[in-house]
Amino acid sequence: MANEFNSCKKTGTDLKKCAKCHTTFYCSRDCQKVDWKVHKKVCNPNSQNNLSDKIGPSNVTHNNTQEPSRTRSLDQPISKPYTRLHDRKWLHDRPEKDVYRLLIDCYRMRMEDKCKIDGRAEAGSVQAGASNLEQSFRRLLHVAEAKPDLLPPWWDDGKKEACVKLVRRSGGEDGGGWSCLSRAATKEEIIEHYGNPQFPMHLRLFGEQIFGYTPGSQGNGAQVIELMMMAMEAPGARPTMFGHFTLL
Template sequence: MANECNTCKKTGIDLKKCSKCQTTLYCSRDCQKADWKSHKKSPPRGLDGPIYKPYTHLHERKWLHDRPEKDVYRLLIDCYRMRMADYVKFDGLAEAGSVQGGAADPEPSFRCFLQAVEAKPELLPPWWDDVKKEACVQLGRSGDDWSRLRCAVEKDEVVEHYGDTSFAMQLRLFGEQVFGNTPGTFGNGAQVIEGMMRMEAPSDLVWSRAHLGF
């Protein structure tokens, strides 16, 4: 695929990537602004649907709402796997039942995680029920290579998979809403969310400055 501006299609010039998706190229802030209405509707890599202003959704405790069902399953799996990795990285302790703890089958541990999420019902979309829960577990048991519970992930792999430098942070912040804390010391999650929400201001210019290095 030719390296060209996604808006004006110019080639052979200095192009910069949108830092949100890490793939779309623009030659200028004006071209990025012109493409914003359609580009904001593009989902991150690895997901079927987009979610506009994810930190606002986190603030409203609706980060999993308004998403395709399979995306909700993928994100629950990845939030669990991210947290299991963080326990080792920041606390030096492997959670019993996790891959990091030597478990051959992490499914029981993942089910405990889902129970913790269900204890905060406002975090789950209204359609969630026992049938959907089993569909989520099934994806982790035998879904695509990325979503398998038996495959541990690290932050850099999450960023690469979704093409979004902030995605590991989003997973961690959702995990904090579930458990009331994060492994290690990341500060106050609510303050982090408020700061990131300011970068989600409706102004295209603000968005452009946040997501393109011009």
């Protein structure tokens, strides 16, 4: 799938990303500088206080994340999410309904990523035009169940059905509920819903722990988690600064 540069409209697969937000593509450093007056209005709010979806040069400032992260739409926030991902306990010690919500959104975002980043829709997903979306979601649950300790200790067949039941309730007659599988979940929508610019990364890294890879990557999630732990959650972690005009 070709990427498009905002200013000169050049297309192709060899464009470079803005290293600050990782969402805008450029054909050269000069083009990036020309576009900066416009792009900085979008780039700055999304990256000033948070690392991007991928580890890379950017202007970021982080404090030691010992307190629970500020997250909307969940009953209970957690502290040190990257440490929990590293320990394969990201879903542990959460309320049951939060676990269901996160499993559903991990699936929804993964289906969207496979379509937009990999350039192909997953069979059985809404992006592929499937109607029986529940079967596709159950596959994620089945694979997750096969991974030791990835799901909370209380997880069993009854909890699985309660999770699927939440999907059905969210669907309703018009499919308008947030947790409805027929509603695609973009990165921007996830950030807005949870109020946390890092939340798409959390979902993607957890999805990699389930399936072994992340769409558009070669399965380097473990390295990303360790870097984020060192940068943000290690005792005495220091703010990190990088040059924002470096292209990846």
